[in-house]
Amino acid sequence: MAATENPLFGSVEAVNGYVNIAFDSNAVASALIGEVLERGASYGQGTPITETVMVEHSQPNTHKAFHVGHLRNSVLGVAISNVLRAAGYDVQDANYIGDIGLHVVKCLWCYERFHRGEEPASPEARGRWLGEVYAESDARLNFRKDVLDFLQLLAGEDPQFVATIDRMLKYLWRKNADGEDIAYLLGRIIHAQPIKDELLRQDDVIPLFWPIVGDQLRAEMEAPKPYVPVEGEPEPTMTPEERLARWESLAEHMDEWWTASPGWREEVRETFARWEAQEPAFVALWETTRDWSMADFRRIFAELGATFDVWFFESEVEDEGKRMAHDLLERGIAEISDGLPVVKIDEKLGLTEPTYRTMPILRSDGSSLYSTKDLALTRRKFEEYGVDRAIWVVDVRQSLYFQQVFKILELWGFEQARQAYHLGYEMVVLPEGVISSRKGNVPVYDDVRDAVLARARQIIEEKNPDLSPERKAQVAWEVALGSLKYAMLARDNNKVVLFDLDEALSFDGHAAPYIQYAHARACRILEHASETEETLLPRLDGLDFGTLQPEELGLLQGIASLPDEIQRAAAEYRPLLIASYVYDLAKRFNDFYHACPVLTSPEPTRTGRLALTAATRRTLANGLALLGIAAPAEM
């Protein structure tokens, strides 16, 4: 066998159907460690590939809050782009800012109508404040739906609530309300069916009804009945306390918002028309407020270490998108169906089963949709930026959407659309459920970061009080952000990330600080020995490592596998593989330094172990760097 002639192989034998190959460990160790120390930060990287890949990620919307959901996207996008670059590709990072659209109009409507001149004086606070204004606009505009949805939820999962309907009915009749509306309400609630706003004839029937709902919820909270699971009945999604809190938050605005809400929706339509007409005053307001959000985003991306080669803005591709949409109409690829410009994709492809379905490419009033803009954006990526492949890092709920966009471009004759790839990933959810501005449970990035940072500072104070204040601050950032990022990356793309703040605040176990700690320990050992990569490298040739311990062999294997891990992670777009890899390597290093004394060992073992420590340190740092996580030398 040829293997026996290779100096790296010691012996080859077959055992139990497996071929066991024993390496000449000395030769392997010094060759591998030599490569790591020589290549330094580039160890693990593949040979350059002449393919340009654009990775679009981070797409936040201006006038909205940046929350942990966006965090997953940015962190994942950065890691994928790092991994692809390390694998050898020529990578461009692109951001795509949602600076126009209905959400912007809603926010600005709410600002002009209720908050003009109230904006915070401090520039740093404005972006976030704008997000709050947007959330308020949403609450105001959806008020009626929120109220009716809540009623339906109560009706569906609270038998007590339904049982007291009778009492409510009599109460309401005494108040001389419309009997027909009450009958309708009762019918829907008893059968737990949706209540249709448009079928309510008398505008104050819900406001009249509301206090009684509150009375009932209060009574249920004060005299709770133990929960008894019933076969076939879903478990309640809210506790009595949560129900009452929800009722109170809606009751707070009931008198004003219930009757005003429909008018507000009309106002938003008018405001949207001002945007479409590009009314100068409105455009100026848009530019000002957009800058508030952008300043916030640039700060956040700097904190996250996300850099971009290209910044796209929806506002910049809107016109081109509209032109493309009209061209699709002229060529007969798109058509007007029920007044709406659409592409009937399945029909065009001759598919009988619903597959790509039908996609609207403009609103019926001719204004642009998200799809309108992505048509233009896709073309631009290939034609203007000349990329060979374009990747969209966007949550998985949009997978049909992207298939539609790319298919429409193919129908249009844009062959490169085949090199467009939507990389879907699952959502971030909280222990209490999905992130929803309606439920008011949005974990804003700044708040989460502050909480994690405070915890990191506290732990550093405990563990390493002698560090200088500057170092402590620096390390706290690196640990806090590293921990947050790792939590986002140590889960496969198609798995939901359960974001539990308590868990994010724990730096123990399978988390970034464990890996960073191993790195810091390795640094400290080298420091004690006054050795560096430079001093160790020249002494490797012919160095006798002696009989390598199992822990040393395990560590060497770990170090050796980084290049393969990078290639696979790039091929599969899975930073998780790197996240698992660095944790495993840290564990191996832990095993090593518990089993093998370094500084107290006799020469030449001491030098061999120092070299192994140096190579591990470097490999850990390189792996963490792929994830966008810092590797502090002390912590």
Added chain:
RNA sequence: GCGCCUGUAGCUCAGGGGAUAGAGCGUUGGGUUGCGGACCCAAAGGCCGCAGGUUCGAAUCCUGCCAGGCGUACCA
């Protein structure tokens, strides 16, 4: 209806057809005359959703079912 995704330890998750299915958290019990205890060691805890199939061999591949999530024409 159709499509996509998920189902592995109490919880959160790894697991590239191959050896006795692994981590972390939690629980129980241990560990510092030692290079930093953000650590380590040990114990307990599993019909890998169910049923077929392919294979010498399946948590992994195929088919069917069950359960949950998401998407499915003017939000982004």
